[in-house]
Amino acid sequence: MKALVAVKRVVDYNVKVRVKADHTGVETANVKMSMNPFDEIAVEEALRLREAGTVEEVIAFSAGIQQCQETIRTALAMGADRGVLVLTDVELQPLAVAKLLKAVIEKEAPEIVIIGKQAIDDDCNQTGQMLAALLGWPQATFASKLTISNGSAEVTREVDGGLETVKLKMPAVVTTDLRLNEPRYASLPNIMKAKKKPIDVFSPDDLGVDVTPRLVTLKVEEPVKRQGGVKVGSVEELVTKLKTEARVI
Amino acid sequence: MSVLVVAEHDNKSVKPATLNAVAAAAELGTAGAGDIHILVAGEDCRAAADAAAKIAGVAKVLIADDAAYGHGLAENVAPLLVSLAPQYSHLLAPATTQGKNLMPRVAALLDVMQISDISGVVSTDTFVRPIYAGNALATVQSKDPVKVITVRGTAFPPGEAEGGSASVEAVGGAGSAGLSEFVKAELSKSERPELTSARVIISGGRGMQSGDNFHLLEAVADKLGAAVGASRAAVDAGFVPNDYQVGQTGKIVAPELYIAVGISGAIQHLAGMKDSKVIVAINKDEEAPIFQIADYGLVGDLFKILPELDAELAKTQK
Numbered sequence: 001m002k003a004l005v006a007v008k009r010v011v012d013y014n015v016k017v018r019v020k021a022d023h024t025g026v027e028t029a030n031v032k033m034s035m036n037p038f039d040e041i042a043v044e045e046a047l048r049l050r051e052a053g054t055v056e057e058v059i060a061f062s063a064g065i066q067q068c069q070e071t072i073r074t075a076l077a078m079g080a081d082r083g084v085l086v087l088t089d090v091e092l093q094p095l096a097v098a099k100l101l102k103a104v105i106e107k108e109a110p111e112i113v114i115i116g117k118q119a120i121d122d123d124c125n126q127t128g129q130m131l132a133a134l135l136g137w138p139q140a141t142f143a144s145k146l147t148i149s150n151g152s153a154e155v156t157r158e159v160d161g162g163l164e165t166v167k168l169k170m171p172a173v174v175t176t177d178l179r180l181n182e183p184r185y186a187s188l189p190n191i192m193k194a195k196k197k198p199i200d201v202f203s204p205d206d207l208g209v210d211v212t213p214r215l216v217t218l219k220v221e222e223p224v225k226r227q228g229g230v231k232v233g234s235v236e237e238l239v240t241k242l243k244t245e246a247r248v249i
Numbered sequence: 250m251s252v253l254v255v256a257e258h259d260n261k262s263v264k265p266a267t268l269n270a271v272a273a274a275a276e277l278g279t280a281g282a283g284d285i286h287i288l289v290a291g292e293d294c295r296a297a298a299d300a301a302a303k304i305a306g307v308a309k310v311l312i313a314d315d316a317a318y319g320h321g322l323a324e325n326v327a328p329l330l331v332s333l334a335p336q337y338s339h340l341l342a343p344a345t346t347q348g349k350n351l352m353p354r355v356a357a358l359l360d361v362m363q364i365s366d367i368s369g370v371v372s373t374d375t376f377v378r379p380i381y382a383g384n385a386l387a388t389v390q391s392k393d394p395v396k397v398i399t400v401r402g403t404a405f406p407p408g409e410a411e412g413g414s415a416s417v418e419a420v421g422g423a424g425s426a427g428l429s430e431f432v433k434a435e436l437s438k439s440e441r442p443e444l445t446s447a448r449v450i451i452s453g454g455r456g457m458q459s460g461d462n463f464h465l466l467e468a469v470a471d472k473l474g475a476a477v478g479a480s481r482a483a484v485d486a487g488f489v490p491n492d493y494q495v496g497q498t499g500k501i502v503a504p505e506l507y508i509a510v511g512i513s514g515a516i517q518h519l520a521g522m523k524d525s526k527v528i529v530a531i532n533k534d535e536e537a538p539i540f541q542i543a544d545y546g547l548v549g550d551l552f553k554i555l556p557e558l559d560a561e562l563a564k565t566q567k
Contacts, residue, residue, distance in 0.1 A: 016516065017381045026385050038498075094353070095362045118498055122380050124365045129323065129353035138324050138428035141350045144491065154432065158491040159346040160445070160500070165432040166322070178481065178498065179491060214362035218375065218388045226523055229544035231535075235557040238529065238547055239565060246527045246544065248449070248506040249473060249562075 003046040003055040004110040005080065006101060007039040007062050009071040010121040023219045035071050038116025040183040041176040045146060046114050047079045048181065054148050057081045059108060063092055063100050069199060076194035077186035083199035088211060096211035098130035103207035105135065110171065112153065117142050117175040128175035138168035144179040250338035251283040255351065257343050258289055258297040265446040266343035268304065268407035273400040274341055275306050275408060276370040282338055284308035290326050292319030298417050305409035310417045317424040320431035321347055327354040329422030334359055334395055338373065344399035352399050361393035368404035382497040382520035402445055403503035403524055437492050444495065447476035449506045452495055454480035456511020456532065456551055460488040465555040466510060472562040478502065480512045496521035511551050514539030
């Protein structure tokens with residue numbers, strides 16, 4: 001069976017983002033970009049399935065501007081077999097990405113789709129669930145363990161109260177949480193090899209998908225900055241201050 | 250048109266996060282939206298529906314009682330919401346793991362974009378939501394006919410759990426979609442309050458060094474009636490289970506008092522707790538970023554400070 005992973009190009013998790021002066025968004029010029037960390041976990045999980053013999057081929061998907069190809073190359077350098085890029089300058093929102101994914105999945109017919117649970121830029125946490133809905137497939141979000149056998153996927157999910165295990169009919173969509181695995185680094189030889197791996201490029205029109213945004217961002221602002229307080233010298237002083245000054249205990 | 254809030258519940262009672270979502274629905278009402286209805290979809294969930302009917306400001310409770318809804322599987326519950334959607338202008342759920350799992354599936358079936366994790370209501374179609382781990386706030390306007398929304402609990406003070414007397418009406422759905430089944434749950438058992446509704450939280454980070462050392466935090470937590478949380482580093486290291494994690498992709502909390510112990514203060518952790526009323530940081534590294542946002546900082550060895558804190562609290566509680 002084939003596995004498809006979706007990878008998003010986002011501002012690197014170590015970058016402290018700054019809101020643009022004109023309040024239209026955050027500064028992304030000259031900022032380090034990386035693969036969304038949850039998507040790295042998705043790629044790693046697909047590679048492990050291939051290494052275990054469950055999956056024969058891993059396809060890495062991304063959508064957006066030309067530079068998203070670099071994010072696909074990163075997935076290929078980690079070990080994915082080939083890429084699919086949907087090229088567009090339009091701001092893509094999760095519903096549009098889910099529709100693009102659906103169109104590609106209908107061509108490629110993977111049996112398992114693995115996606116990060118959330119992108120660390122828009123923090124939406126939607127695409128996997130939306131894709132599963134559009135395909136009429138089952139979903140397991142926030143996965144910390146994935147086992148595939150006999151046409152079904154057993155997935156342990158990180159939920160508010162602890163862990164929950166569900167069993168899904170295949171094909172299925174799984175979204176990754178932090179504890180699913182620890183992604184590998186791409187080795188230099190694999191980075192070189194990745195340059196030769198094929199990437200198919202489509203436009204949203206090729207796939208017959210309308211990607212017009214449904215949400216309009218009216219403005220983006222900085223939150224109120226929290227001011228640092230004081231250092232206290234002792235536990236006794238801390239408890240006194242919490243009692244008499246902050247009045248929280 | 251009315252606003253439908255999807256209740257977070259365990260079939261017997263309604264979880265506090267529901268009250269925050271009802272508060273957001275009430276703000277929509279102030280902005281011009283209609284009555285608030287609550288959906289309780291579950292199995293043998295009459296008690297939860299009765300509890301939902303008592304929530305102040307709720308006009309009607311819809312109960313969908315079916316074995317297929319017992320574990321809240323999104324494949325089964327989403328079509329039920331889609332069938333109810335034509336009667337509503339807004340569908341809301343708390344931004345809990347349950348709400349986050351369910352609502353995007355509903356939104357896609359309705360061909361609308363979800364508005365995730367709102368922290369403010371500007372009008373019936375315009376909302377504020379944090380992006381980039383809360384380092385920016387976006388004001389977004391939805392052009393879709395029905396608004397599917399998840400609500401950041403900490404941004405909406407909970408409504409009253411008592412005082413309402415809504416009618417309870419049974420609704421039916423298609424039941425099981427036959428795509429997925431619940432296998433088991435391994436839920437953390439604790440006598441302490443839930444993280445997302447606790448008045449006081451004490452959290453440990455990598456500095457705790459091991460899971461065994463969390464008993465030092467637990468002793469203080471018990472003195473303060475606090476919940477115990479953790480940073481991602483502590484969860485990844487296996488000190489404590491995943492449901493302890495506070496942060497951008499874990500739980501978002503805003504208690505009266507948040508005590509961060511041995512937590513350096515990565516932006517991803519700060520994203521989950523920086524709206525707390527009072528923040529205390531205990532860390533041996535005086536350069537730790539956590540001190541930049543703490544109201545009270547104490548530099549020192551947590552293994553010495555925590556027992557002292559425990560003793561000091563014991564003294565003052567006498």
